[in-house]
Amino acid sequence: MSAIPVDPAPGGLLSVAGDGILHDGYSVTSAYRGRLVGVESEYFIVDRETLELRDCLPILEKHSQFGARLKPEAVREQIEICSNAFFSIVELETQLREDLGELIDLLDGAGAMLLPIALLDGRAHAWSSSRKLEMLHQHLGAPFKSHAGSITADQINLGADDEVDAFRTFRKVLTVLPEIVGLSAASPFRNEVPNGIACNRMDAYDEALSAIPALGGIPPPLETLAEYAGFIGSQPIFMHPDTCYAYVRPMPHRGVAAEIRCIDKQISLCDTLGFVALGKAIMLSNDERPMARATDAALSAARRGVVDRDRATALISSLEAFLPSDEIHYLDSLKMKLESGSTATRLSADCSRIGYRPLLRLLAEQAREELRAR
DSSP states (O other), X not given: OOOOOBOOSTTOOEEEEOOSSSOSEEEEOOOOOEEEEEXXXXXXXXXXXXXXXXXXXXXXXXXXXXXXXXXXXXXXXXXXXXXXXXXXXXXXXXXHHHHHHHHHHHHHHHTEEEEOOSBOOSOOOOBOOOHXXXXXXXHHHHHHHHHGGGBOBXXXXXXXXXXXXXXXXXXXXXXXXXXXXXXXXXXXXXTTEEXXXXXXXXXXXXXXTTTSGGGSSOOOOOOSHHHHHHHHHTSSTTOSGGGOOOSEEEEGGXXXXXXXXXXXXXXXXXXXHHHHHHHHHHHHOOOOOOOTTHHHHHHHHHHHSOSOHHHHHHHHXXXXXXXXXXXXXXXXXXXXXXXXXXXXXXXXXXXXXXXXXXXXXXXXXXXXXXXXXX
């Protein structure tokens, strides 16, 4: 890691030199507010009749939370729902359902639908306009333009009480990354055809960053804000938290110990909340597992889904003890993946049975039905 310049003034901050592109210098700060959990859930927007991508932003600007909890994405045919940070998953679910319900109503009026799928490749989309995107296009080139707009995810944000607590949680997440990737695998298609890979979204994610691969991947097991500052300062080109695209990243200035970015967009809110519960239980647990093989095992999980079923089952069982009794049921969706087959396996089977386009319609209609039941 690069040397970290420290402001010698009392209470001085760790700083990262400016990249001369997006910023002129970055001071590492922390804003930890407790062991809270939040979710950022991305969706494609498609036309109800044709299932083609739709830019509905002029309509969605009418949403009561637009610009706050409802945010535009890098491409105009996607939208992101961002929850507040909660300790209670029940309260988080209530807020998500309210925001998604209002979103569904607006899209119904426009003849459009949400499509909860993690990879939708081979389709033209319109990029949003921003200086950051212009710089990413310039430095990451054609691979970024080809792939970054074709993927969506469910990102889980875990909070912390303080710096020590934050980096303990960050390291705990890294130790179970293979299980997170394997359980969340829900993108078995490439160019509308099942190809035997459980998590093609991760391939597309890596391909989008292929011009500067060090911006992504699995980060080192950081232990302090100083090490985090060194990690950001060693990033190629940009050297800023917002352009670090590691599979898991600390965001201390937001009070986030671990932003888990390697979760495929889940096909149901129930499944999304299962990963919220998993993240919360990891955050609250006192169990630190060995980190050996995490990188190889995570990459294997992206290909095959859950690699070690016994370990994944034991993990979920052990983490139940750290959730309130009224939240344990949120883990049921993850248990079902282990018992009856992964989402990727089920999507592949459904595609073989009814075809790819009918499957997309089914996913969109099921999402609408689930989200209107509020």
